[in-house]
Each structure stands twice: as structure tokens, then as C-alpha cells.
Amino acid sequence: MSEPMTAAQLVEMLTSRPGYTSSVGTRVLFAEPGRVHLALDRRPDLLQFSGFFHGGVIAGLADHAAGGAVTTALPTGRIAVTVDLHINFLSPADGQSIIAKAKAIQVGKTVSVANVEVMTQGNGEERLCAFCTVTLRTVDMPSKGAR
Amino acid sequence: MSEPMTAAQLVEMLTSRPGYTSSVGTRVLFAEPGRVHLALDRRPDLLQFSGFFHGGVIAGLADHAAGGAVTTALPTGRIAVTVDLHINFLSPADGQSIIAKAKAIQVGKTVSVANVEVMTQGNGEERLCAFCTVTLRTVDMPSKGAR
Amino acid sequence: MSEPMTAAQLVEMLTSRPGYTSSVGTRVLFAEPGRVHLALDRRPDLLQFSGFFHGGVIAGLADHAAGGAVTTALPTGRIAVTVDLHINFLSPADGQSIIAKAKAIQVGKTVSVANVEVMTQGNGEERLCAFCTVTLRTVDMPSKGAR
Amino acid sequence: MSEPMTAAQLVEMLTSRPGYTSSVGTRVLFAEPGRVHLALDRRPDLLQFSGFFHGGVIAGLADHAAGGAVTTALPTGRIAVTVDLHINFLSPADGQSIIAKAKAIQVGKTVSVANVEVMTQGNGEERLCAFCTVTLRTVDMPSKGAR
Numbered sequence: 185m186s187e188p189m190t191a192a193q194l195v196e197m198l199t200s201r202p203g204y205t206s207s208v209g210t211r212v213l214f215a216e217p218g219r220v221h222l223a224l225d226r227r228p229d230l231l232q233f234s235g236f237f238h239g240g241v242i243a244g245l246a247d248h249a250a251g252g253a254v255t256t257a258l259p260t261g262r263i264a265v266t267v268d269l270h271i272n273f274l275s276p277a278d279g280q281s282i283i284a285k286a287k288a289i290q291v292g293k294t295v296s297v298a299n300v301e302v303m304t305q306g307n308g309e310e311r312l313c314a315f316c317t318v319t320l321r322t323v324d325m326p327s328k329g330a331r
Numbered sequence: 332m333s334e335p336m337t338a339a340q341l342v343e344m345l346t347s348r349p350g351y352t353s354s355v356g357t358r359v360l361f362a363e364p365g366r367v368h369l370a371l372d373r374r375p376d377l378l379q380f381s382g383f384f385h386g387g388v389i390a391g392l393a394d395h396a397a398g399g400a401v402t403t404a405l406p407t408g409r410i411a412v413t414v415d416l417h418i419n420f421l422s423p424a425d426g427q428s429i430i431a432k433a434k435a436i437q438v439g440k441t442v443s444v445a446n447v448e449v450m451t452q453g454n455g456e457e458r459l460c461a462f463c464t465v466t467l468r469t470v471d472m473p474s475k476g477a478r
Numbered sequence: 479m480s481e482p483m484t485a486a487q488l489v490e491m492l493t494s495r496p497g498y499t500s501s502v503g504t505r506v507l508f509a510e511p512g513r514v515h516l517a518l519d520r521r522p523d524l525l526q527f528s529g530f531f532h533g534g535v536i537a538g539l540a541d542h543a544a545g546g547a548v549t550t551a552l553p554t555g556r557i558a559v560t561v562d563l564h565i566n567f568l569s570p571a572d573g574q575s576i577i578a579k580a581k582a583i584q585v586g587k588t589v590s591v592a593n594v595e596v597m598t599q600g601n602g603e604e605r606l607c608a609f610c611t612v613t614l615r616t617v618d619m620p621s622k623g624a625r
Numbered sequence: 626m627s628e629p630m631t632a633a634q635l636v637e638m639l640t641s642r643p644g645y646t647s648s649v650g651t652r653v654l655f656a657e658p659g660r661v662h663l664a665l666d667r668r669p670d671l672l673q674f675s676g677f678f679h680g681g682v683i684a685g686l687a688d689h690a691a692g693g694a695v696t697t698a699l700p701t702g703r704i705a706v707t708v709d710l711h712i713n714f715l716s717p718a719d720g721q722s723i724i725a726k727a728k729a730i731q732v733g734k735t736v737s738v739a740n741v742e743v744m745t746q747g748n749g750e751e752r753l754c755a756f757c758t759v760t761l762r763t764v765d766m767p768s769k770g771a772r
Contacts, residue, residue, distance in 0.1 A: 272591050274584045289606065289609060290606075299609070315591065
């Protein structure tokens with residue numbers, strides 16, 4: 185690649201690849217080094233039995249946002265993979281969409297950490313529905329052929 | 332309901348409802364009060380960019396298994412909902428399926444806790460790929476009309 | 479008691495009782511409903527082998543600050559006890575003191591959650607050295623006789 | 626040192642150094658590569674306001690046991706330091722002593738993970754009072770002069 189990607193291009197690339205993230209409809213709202221916001225819209229196959237977004241779906245969005253927040257703060261060619269994730273579910277994710285707002289609070293050579301606020305959005309209001317902390321480690325980005 | 336459900340019937344009911352859990356193909360392998368095993372088979376839309384099961388999908392399966400393990404140990408009419416979830420990703424979930432083996436380690440009046448071992452299975456072997464602890468609180472099961 | 483205590487009086491009371499918290503020298507810096515700041519000064523018996531504050535000491539201060547932040551936001555006569563605690567150690571706690579800044583992010587009838595930033599302070603600077611999320615449940619405050 | 630230390634010698638050395646761990650009275654009960662058991666006896670300055678072992682003291686013991694379990698499984702000269710710790714408090718630590726039983730569930734080049742069961746012991750019985758998962762990273766053991 186002749187020019188390094190912007191943070192937004194990098195997160196867009198990591199999000200749009202075939203797989204879980206694109207298949208659930210993840211949208212990139214915002215990206216700068218160390219901060220990434222992602223959104224997901226309500227769909228029947230993403231809900232739990234009470235009609236709220238499923239905890240696994242919320243955790244998956246938070247995880248991907250955290251990975252983006254840290255990866256955009258790393259040197260080119262490096263990517264952050266999740267070591268562990270801790271999430272508190274604070275209120276029902278009952279809105280039309282959920283938004284994960286991730287912020288790297290530590291970027292290290294081997295280990296990094298990001299916090300993620302997950303908002304539920306609908307009827308013109310936005311409410312905190314989950315809070316997540318993700319610990320990640322840094323590896324070389326797999327080359328195209330290797331994927 | 333004239334007869335109380337068995338643990339297996341209860342988990343089957345909670346798993347087969349329309350929504351995320353049934354849509355990803357969750358299968359109930361085993362259920363007794365306090366212990367539930369669930370499986371999920373590889374599908375392109377459940378993977379991350381390296382071809383392993385996505386962290387959110389693993390967390391979602393662990394979460395549902397933990398909910399089942401605690402709910403089957405509660406009095407009839409009560410259900411456990413997740414307060415928080417902590418998961419360590421230990422090795423690539425690169426098998427043909429993943430299996431979440433949940434066990435309640437505390438069942439309380441208001442708060443319960445379950446541990447979940449997630450195995451990745453393929454080519455005749457099974458390996459631990461994630462370890463998860465879920466904290467849940469107990470609420471009344473929503474009545475049929477309310478769902 | 480004829481007058482309800484202020485947040486500062488309540489946290490001071492919970493901190494100064496005989497036991498671990500007072501014995502390590504915990505100082506109350508700030509308290510208002512939902513927010514509590516506590517400090518601890520360097521002492522040889524609070525350090526690990528590299529001369530930094532020990533992880534258990536940091537976790538203990540964060541735990542107590544979280545309990546104060548939630549308890550000050552509860553109705554009189556109720557107290558928050560820890561269900562689980564998750565802490566990331568971000569950098570060496572090498573300062574002359576550590577300060578735990580807790581903020582309740584959810585106050586519920588049965589379950590509450592607080593985030594805690596732990597700073598290490600020395601040589602005129604303050605640096606984030608740990609980030610902690612604490613989940614608590616609400617119980618009746620033990621009466622004086624019961625303690 | 627002419628001969629490598631045994632696991633028990635290594636954990637004893639890490640525990641008996643001046644600092645928090647020795648000052649609270651940590652005793653090594655058992656150590657083999659990947660598994661370490663530590664104990665702590667009741668003392669007024671280790672308790673919270675209800676007369677149970679303080680959460681920070683429990684977390685500190687679990688943390689040190691986890692560090693021992695992983696470090697004994699690493700090559701000589703390497704030591705595991707805590708990245709993050711998650712602990713669930715399951716029942717009052719009301720016994721005469723607490724015992725932390727740590728087991729490494731993953732030992733990696735950069736990141737390792739240990740689970741810790743903490744038991745409270747008294748009146749001839751032993752009960753699980755906390756469950757803890759610790760994520761650690763591997764660093765070179767500080768040389769004697771550097772400490």
C-alpha cells in the first residue's frame with residue numbers, strides 16, 4: 185500500500201470483511217486514532233426473548249469497537265486482538281439501534297486496554313445500556329494471503 | 332402448565348424461541364439443574380476475519396449457557412438475567428463447532444454466578460478456547476402474554 | 479439519629495471503623511452522593527516486590543471507594559456490598575500516594591455499578607495506574623448492635 | 626544460583642520478601658508448576674466492618690496465588706505480572722483463615738491466565754467464598770540489584 189490508511193479507512197476495512205461483523209450490519213460512525221464509534225440496527229435475529237438486543241450481540245459490538253480503538257492507535261501493520269472482555273449490562277437495550285463508543289485508555293507494546301460505553305438509541309433519546317472494558321494484545325496484522 | 336418442565340425442556344424452550352439464540356443455530360447438548368451444555372456449528376456469518384468464531388458469538392453462547400445453568404437451579408417461574416460477564420479468550424476457536432459448558436457455582440435469592448468453559452471441537456479433538464464467569468440476578472419469568 | 483448524615487460523614491464513618499480500611503490509612507478526600515475519592519499513602523507494608531503499591535491494596539481502595547460512591551446514592555439505612563470487581567492495572571503505582579476516584583454509573587434497587595479510576599501521585603504529577611468496575615448489591619445497613 | 630529453584634522455593638521467595646504479602650502473614654501451603662495454594666489467618670486489621678476478611682485482602686491473596694501459579698510454570702528468570710483481575714465474592718469470608726487455590730489454565734509467551742478458588746476455613750469446614758480469574762503478562766524477573 186502506497187499511503188497509510190486513515191483511522192476511518194482502517195476500521196471500515198476491518199468491519200466490512202465477510203464474517204460476523206458485516207453480517208450483523210455493523211456501521212462505522214466515527215474513527216480517529218484511539219477512538220471508534222460503531223452502530224448496529226435492530227433486527228429480529230439480534231434480539232433476546234424480551235425483544236432487547238442480545239447480550240452476545242452487545243458484547244460483540246463492544247469488542248469490535250475496542251479492537252478498532254486500539255488498532256487505530258498502533259503502528260501500521262499491527263492489530264489488537266482481544267485477551268479478555270468484561271461487560272456490565274446496565275439497562276435494557278430496547279432502542280432501534282445500539283452504539284458502541286470505544287476509547288483506548290492504554291496503548292502498550294504488548295498489552296492495551298479500552299473502555300466502551302454502549303448506548304441504546306430510539307425515540308430521540310440515547311441511554312447508557314452497557315459498560316465494557318476490553319484487554320487486548322498486539323500482533324502483526326495477518327497478510328492478505330494468510331487470511 | 333400442569334407439570335413442571337424438566338431442566339432440558341426449560342433450556343430447550345429458552346433456546347428455541349425466535350431471536351438471536353435460535354437464529355445462530357444454538358443446540359442444547361445437556362441440561363440438568365445447575366449445569367447446561369450448548370453447541371454452535373461453524374457458519375461463515377459467525378466468524379471473525381481470521382476464520383475463527385467471533386468473540387461476540389463465543390460470549391453470547393457462554394452467556395446463554397450460564398443463564399440456563401442458573402435458571403434450571405431456580406424455583407419454577409424465576410429466570411436469571413445477566414448482570415455482568417467476564418470472558419478470557421485462551422486460544423483460537425478454529426474448530427467445526429464450539430461447546431459452552433456452564434456450571435452454577437452460586438445460586439442466591441438475588442444474585443447467582445456461573446462459570447463457563449468454552450471448548451472448540453474439530454478433527455476429533457476438543458480444546459479449551461475461552462473461560463467465562465457470569466454474574467446474574469433473578470427476576471420473575473415474563474408471562475406468555477408479555478413476551 | 480436525628481439528622482441524616484451527609485455523604486462525607488457517611489463515608490468517613492464507613493472508613494474510620496476499626497479494620498482493614500482504617501488500618502492501611504485510608505483518607506477521605508471527597509464525597510457527594512454517587513462520587514467518592516479516597517487516598518492512601520505509601521508505606522512499606524503496602525508495596526509489592528518492585529516497590530509499587532500492591533495490586534490487592536489498589537483493588538481494596540477501589541472497592542471501598544466504589545462502595546462509598548453507591549452507598550451515598552442509596553436511601554438512608556441501605557448499604558452497597560460488592561458482588562464482583564474487575565480491575566486493570568495500567569501502569570506502575572510508583573507514587574507517594576494512590577487516589578481512587580469512584581463514580582456510580584448505575585444505582586438500582588438490587589444491583590448497582592461504579593467505575594473507579596485509580597491515580598498514582600508523586601513529584602507533582604498524577605497518572606492513571608488502574609481502572610476498575612465494581613458491581614454491588616444493596617442490603618440493609620447492619621444495625622450498631624449487630625456489628 | 627547453581628541449581629534452579631523448586632516451585633515451592635520460588636513461591637516462598639516471592640512471598641517472604643518485605644512488603645504487603647509477608648506483612649499480612651501470607652503462608653505457602655502448596656506449590657508445583659502451575660498450581661499454588663496460599664493461606665492467610667484472621668487478624669483485626671484484615672477485616673471489613675462486618676468482621677469478614679476485606680475484599681481487597683481476598684483479592685490480594687488471589688492475585689499473589691495466581692502470580693505464583695503462572696510464574697512456576699514459566700522458564701527460569703521470567704515472572705508473571707498481573708494485567709487484570711476479576712473476582713466474584715460468593716459468601717462471607719467469616720472463617721479463621723482464607724485459602725487461595727490458584728491454577729494456571731493458560732501459559733503463553735506473552736499472556737497467561739489463572740483461575741483461583743478462595744476458600745474460607747473455620748470450625749472444621751471449608752467453603753468457597755470467592756472465585757477469581759487473573760490475566761498476567763510475562764516479563765524478565767528483576768535482577769537482585771534492580772529491586
